[in-house]
Amino acid sequence: MTNFIDSPFIRDFTKITLQLYEHGWDERNGGNVSYRLTEGEVSQYEDVQKISRNIPIDFDGADLAGMYFLVTGTGKYFKNIIEFPNRDVGLVRIAEDGKSVDIVWGFNDGGKPTSEFPTHLMGHATRLKVNPNQRVIMHCHPTNLIAMTFTFPLDEKEITKTLWKMQTESIVVFPDGVGIVPWMVPGNTEIGKVTSDKLKEFSSVIWPQHGIFASGSSIDEAFGLIETIEKAAEIYNIIQATGGQIQQTITDQQLANLARAFGVKPKKGYLEV
Ligand code: 13P
Ligand code: ZN
Numbered sequence: 001m002t003n004f005i006d007s008p009f010i011r012d013f014t015k016i017t018l019q020l021y022e023h024g025w026d027e028r029n030g031g032n033v034s035y036r037l038t039e040g041e042v043s044q045y046e047d048v049q050k051i052s053r054n055i056p057i058d059f060d061g062a063d064l065a066g067m068y069f070l071v072t073g074t075g076k077y078f079k080n081i082i083e084f085p086n087r088d089v090g091l092v093r094i095a096e097d098g099k100s101v102d103i104v105w106g107f108n109d110g111g112k113p114t115s116e117f118p119t120h121l122m123g124h125a126t127r128l129k130v131n132p133n134q135r136v137i138m139h140c141h142p143t144n145l146i147a148m149t150f151t152f153p154l155d156e157k158e159i160t161k162t163l164w165k166m167q168t169e170s171i172v173v174f175p176d177g178v179g180i181v182p183w184m185v186p187g188n189t190e191i192g193k194v195t196s197d198k199l200k201e202f203s204s205v206i207w208p209q210h211g212i213f214a215s216g217s218s219i220d221e222a223f224g225l226i227e228t229i230e231k232a233a234e235i236y237n238i239i240q241a242t243g244g245q246i247q248q249t250i251t252d253q254q255l256a257n258l259a260r261a262f263g264v265k266p267k268k269g270y271l272e273v
Contacts, residue, residue: 004045004105009037010085013070016219017081017089020140025230026078031140031211032114034071035219036124037091042068042104048091051102055092055112059189062098063125069094069101071120073111087111094121114139118192123215126196127203133217141211142226144233149208151240154180157270159206164266165250166232166239168258173228175264179205186210204229 004010013035020026020033042048069092072081076088090107101113114120120137127134152159160177164170179202184191186207195213198205204214204225212229216222239246250258256273259266 001044001046004042004048004091005086007045009035009041009070010089012219013089014082014085016138016223017072017078019223020138021078023142023230025140025142025211025226027141029075029077031078031138032072032074032116032120033139033219034069034114034117034120034124034137036135037068037070039066039068042091045105048105051093051104053103053107054095054100055103056100057098057117057121059118059122059192060098061094061101061121061125063128064094064121065096065098067094067124068092068104069120069124071113071117073107073113074115076111115187116192118189119195119213120192122192122196123199123213126199127215130200131217134215136216136219136222137213138216138219138222138226139211139213140226142230142233144237145206145212145230146209147237148233149206152236154182154206154208156180156202160267161252161270162236163229163232164255166235167228168250170228170232171255171258171266172262172264174203174225175259175266176201176203177267177270178202178229181205181207183208183210 020031073088081088086106087109090103091105092101092103094101116139123137156179179198181194181198195205204212206212212226214222214225252271252273256271
């Protein structure tokens with residue numbers, strides 16, 4: 001029986017945290033990731049069977065009782081996670097009453113889950129109702145998207161349509177659009193509730209002047225969603241920096257044609273066709 005540290009879950013997780021760092025989207029301890037694992041996946045590893053500590057949570061996690069989440073620790077630097085996974089990452093199981101989490105692996109320096117754990121757990125609970133294969137919530141600080149939240153109106157329809165029009169593939173990757181919450185103090189249950197409410201209708205949510213929360217059924221899907229949104233924001237910023245003069249764009253009709261060709265449903269009411 002292999003140890004959890006040698007599992008493909010740790011390999012994939014630490015690979016993505018390093019890539020997030022290398023993209024410049026997770027400076028210092030910026031960003032956090034959680035990855036839902038099944039009982040069957042976890043039970044193969046002998047070293048995850050015992051509870052090392054129990055940590056209370058201040059919201060109702062009953063919907064997630066018994067579920068396992070691999071999650072980054074609060075204050076941990078993303079550049080280091082690949083070297084110290086059992087210190088900087090932990091595997092937790094939501095207790096039966098939904099009021100606490102048991103640490104079953106990792107956080108071996110006494111660490112605990114990210115300060116954004118309320119948003120992650122509430123986000124998983126919400127997205128699991130939309131998509132039973134939901135697995136990953138990923139938060140990071142993508143540079144161009146953050147910059148755009150200073151210069152662009154914080155309107156979901158406006159920002160979504162602009163990001164759709166910045167490159168042909170956008171609407172195929174996020175036909176449901178991008179949600180936005182007002183600026184709020186991070187790291188608490190309140191922002192978690194507001195964000196998870198948005199995740200009912202959007203697979204990703206912008207935190208103005210802070211970053212993004214994205215969901216997905218795999219690490220690649222959540223990361224790919226952020227990459228695509230950030231690329232669109234980068235193109236937007238380049239256009240602005242070079243004078244903002246548009247000679248041509250992708251029209252609403254062309255977006256509708258793309259959606260039909262790729263079999264995706266654009267957010268209702270967003271396209272004027
Ligand atoms: P943590 O170190 O608690 O994960 O916080 C980082 C962050 O990005 C807060 O929004
Ligand atoms: Zn953050």
